[in-house]
Amino acid sequence: MLSSCLARVVSSDVKHNFLIHYLAAAAVLLATPVLFGLAELDSRMSAQPLEIMPPLMGLILLTPLFSPEQNEGILETVRSKRMSRQLVTLLRVICALVLLAILVCTLGGYMRYNDCDVTAKMLAGTFAGAAALGALGFFVSAFTDNVIAGYMVSIMYFIMNLFLKNKLGKFCLMSMSFNIEGSKPVLAVSAVVLIAAALLFRKLFRNES
């Protein structure tokens, strides 16, 4: 009973709210071979597409998760429902992360097929970086109640990574390209902390049950 209810929530959410974001993230994946050469790269060269494109997918998938309720009318309707909003948000996060993992693995698989030096560890690191950037956008949009602020911070953080390179230390999204050790676990932990903090903030200060 509960599982079928949750499945209905997910399918309706995906269909009405997030299908376009999922398609946009898939479009980023399809754009990767257009922007980058993805054949016969060594591990260092492989890191470049892996650390530039998946973070974009992460920010497209995770940042807008609060956007449907930004419309006051929808918010009022949603508030009258018994279903926990925190649970719905968590389901959205899980869906986004699962899709992100699929997209990252597809990119990695394609690169391996084309004789690139890509390992499972690199893909895990890629996923951590992408999730961290998405989680940053998610957190900011939860905090400011405005998805555009979420995009603003996450896109600018991404741009800072392109220009500041290793000056961001362990928080650098492109650590494999710039040879920074121990950055990916920090990013993975940051992603979890930011998502948890966003949910906690909404629970405590926005009265979301």
Add this chain to the structure above:
Amino acid sequence: MLFRLECRKIIRSAAFLIYCVISVLFFATNYYNDCKGGVYISSGEYKIVEDHDLIMDGAVNMLAGEYTSNKYVCYPFGFYKAVHLRESKQEKIAAYLKEITGTDGKEFEALFSGGEKYYTGSSDQPIYSFDSIPVAEGFSYDRFREIMADVDDMLGGGSYYDPETLVYNYSRVPMTEDEAQAEYDSFLKEDRITGGLARLFSDYAGIDLGILPVFAAAYLTSADRKRRMHEVVYTKSISSFRLVFTRYAALVFTMFIPVFLEMVAALIQALFEYPGQDMDIPVMFTLPTFWLLPILMFAAAMGVVITEIFSPATAIFTQVVIWFMSTMMGSAELCGKIGRFTLICRHNSPANRAEFLMNQDNFIFSRFFWAAVSIVLVMIAAYVYEAKRGGRFNAIKLFGKGGILRRKA
């Protein structure tokens, strides 16, 4: 009155706070960090000289290596891409190489079999490199540029043969000690320190100003929609033209405040780094204002007009693409390449005054051009706003209810 109200609204918004934080972070980590301890120009740093023999020699050897390996490295979007050509195009390249080297038949084959062979990455295809392929005596540089332009076209752009970057790629030589000293003297005497620093400051600040204002513009419009302020504003007696322009002016004015404060900080830093030296203080404000204001105006205008016609998300997406094309494509050359229509001008060095002055006309033209484009965009936004207010237009929605790309049930 309205201007003051709008400024106050923007300054109190979360978007403005985020804008300030990001802008200051960019300034501190880039410009401030680079200038800490003063500017240092050492011998061994590269300078660009336009030596045609050097360019032809470098490019033909590079082309010979890539042709023999049939692996051409390109950066069409600022990122690495290896291009492999079909047989017919390879033959065309071979014909060009024969023309440039003035060889044919066996002589050509003998010349191109002497390359150094090595392997890269996980590829089992060998790569060849050459360093002694000669250019035929008296070969004209104009013809050489024509050939290079065609080769670059065949490769899809962004190759090592792009005529625009030939000088940068093949004609850089290390500075001698005297030349480095002369460059430093020019920084001290001709630029009077702040001239060079103002260029570096503008170079860095232009990167974030090319994109940040669009977020603020989109944020404010979406906040208005969320609070359903449109209906309230529509009924007021103020003209649409005046309202849109006042809001735009407030946006540009408030967002220039942090940039101005950063200029002050840069000047204070310069005064500390070069105590008692002769400095042209006004240029630390005039040059960055002239350089950066059109960028800020354009990014804000794009935010205003596209949000008005489509939606905030479309505005952000469009500006991200424009920003990407103006900064990342052709990003190898960070000095002395300013075109007539360059939006984000780059000059990533406090020195190289001569290279900057070489493009001064283009620079001045581009600033006026983008400022004018911005004003036109805001006029369009005012016209659209007026149409929406009169109920004749209701924004073009791409997705969602009533969207033009929505699948009909």
